[in-house]
Amino acid sequence: MSLATRGYFDDSIHFSKEEDTVEDGVRTISKANLKQLKYPRWAPTWDSKQELAFSNPKPYTHTDRGYFADPSFDSLFKGTGATKTRVTPKLGLVVEGLQLSKLTDKQKDDLALLIEQNGVVAFRKQDFKHLSFDDLKKWGRYYGPLHIHPTSGAPRGEYEFHLTFRRGDPGEQERLLARRLNNISYHSDVSYENQPPGLTFLTMLQTGAGGDTQFVDMIEAYERLSPTVQNFIDKLQVLHTSKLQADNSKREGGITRKVAIDSIHPLVRYHPVLKKKALFLNSSFTTRVLGLKDEESDFLLNFLISHTETLLDAHIRPSWDEDTVVAWDNRRLIHTATLDWESNEIRTSFRLTPLAERPIRSEKEFNAWTPEKEEENIKKTEELLALTPAEYYEKFYKNYQY
Secondary structure (H helix, E strand, O other): OOHHHOOOOOOOOOOOOOOOEEEOOEEEOOHHHHHHOOOHHHOOEEEHHHOOOOOOOOOOOOOOHHHHOOOOOHHHHOOOOOEEEEOOOOOOEEEEOOOHHHOOHHHHHHHHHHHHHHOEEEEOOOOHHHOOHHHHHHHHHOOOOEOOOOOOEEOOOOOOOEEEEEOOOOOHHHHHOOOOOOOOOOEOOOOOOOOOEOEEEEEEEEOOOOOOOEEEEHHHHHHHOOHHHHHHHOOOEEEEEOHHHHHHHHHOOOOOOOOOOEEEEEOEEEEOOOOEEEEOOOOOOEEEEEOOOHHHHHHHHHHHHHHHHOOHHHEEOOOOOOOOEEEEEOOOEEEEOOOOOOOOOOEEEEEEOEEOOOOOOOHHHHHHOOHHHHHHHHHOHHHHHOOOHHHHHHHHHOOOOO
C-alpha cells in the first residue's frame, strides 16, 4: 500500500472484537477497562440500533463566526486575567485563565478568529468534561451543526460526541507496530464529508505522560511550494473517501452509522476568513487525484504527503493534561496522535466537531456556491469518478479560470 493510500486504521475510535464486549446489543469496553474510567458516563459505546440510522449531512450555507470577531481580541484578554503564550512564531498558542464554558457570544466570535489565525490553541484548566451533554452540544452548535461520526465510540445515546479510547493494554504499541515502523497517521478529521469540520474541540478526560497530538500547518505547506507547482495543483481535484475507515470498523465487529461516502474536493482549498490557500489532502482519506493516471496520481500524492508530514518547521505538538481542551482549525491543519508510552494507563478524550463550509478553490467559487448547486453536484459524484483522465481534463481542467 502506498503512502498516499494506506488508510486510517485507528484502534482508539473503533470497537475491538478481541478486547471489548457486547451487552444487550450494545458494544462497549470490557468491564476491566470500565472500572478504570474516572468518568464512566463517557464510556464509548457502539449501539447496533445506530447501524445506518443516520444520513450524510445535507449541503447548507455555513456562516463562520470569525467574520464577526474583533481582531484585537480584547474581549478575551483585556481585563479578564487570561494570558496567552505563543508556541512558535507562526503556529499555536497556550491560553490560561479563560474558561471556555463561560464565554459570551461576543467572546465566542473572537475565539473563532483566534483559533483560525493561530491554527491551534491549547486551553488549560477547563471544565468541559463536567458539563452536561446538552450544555456541551449547545455550546458546540454555536459554530455549526455537530458532526456524527460514522464509526467511532460515543457515550450511550449521545452520538454527537466522538470518543478516542486507548485501552489499558501494555502490548498495544507492540501490536500496532508489528507491521509498521511507526503509528503516525496524519489526517484532517473526516475530510471525506461533503462539508468537513472547521473549528474542532478535543477535551482530555483521562491521560498520563506522553501521547501528544502533533499538528502541521497546511497553509505554510502550500506556501513553501514553488509558484510553478502551485500553479499546476491549484486547479486539481482529489477523492476523499470514508470507505477504508468503514471497512476497518466492520472488520473489527463495529458499526457504521451512515453509508460510506466519496467526496470530490479541491487539492488546494481557499480559507474564506483568512483569505489564504492551504493544501487539502492527507494519507488517511485522500486516495487519488482526478484527471491523472494511476501512476501520476500516486507520484503526486506521495510527494505532497511526504512534504506535509515531514514539515517539522511548520509543526507543533501541544502536551496534554487532564484539564486541557485543544482547539484547532481543521481546514488548515493535519494532525496525528503519538503513541510513545508503554504503560497500561487508560487514555481517553472526546471531540466536539462543528461542520463548516464546503471546500472550494477560490473566493470566486466561494461566492458562487449554493446548497442547491451542491445537491446537483453530489448526485454526479459516481459518474465523475468513472471518467477517464482525458475526459476529466476536458470537463474540468482544460478551460479552468483562476
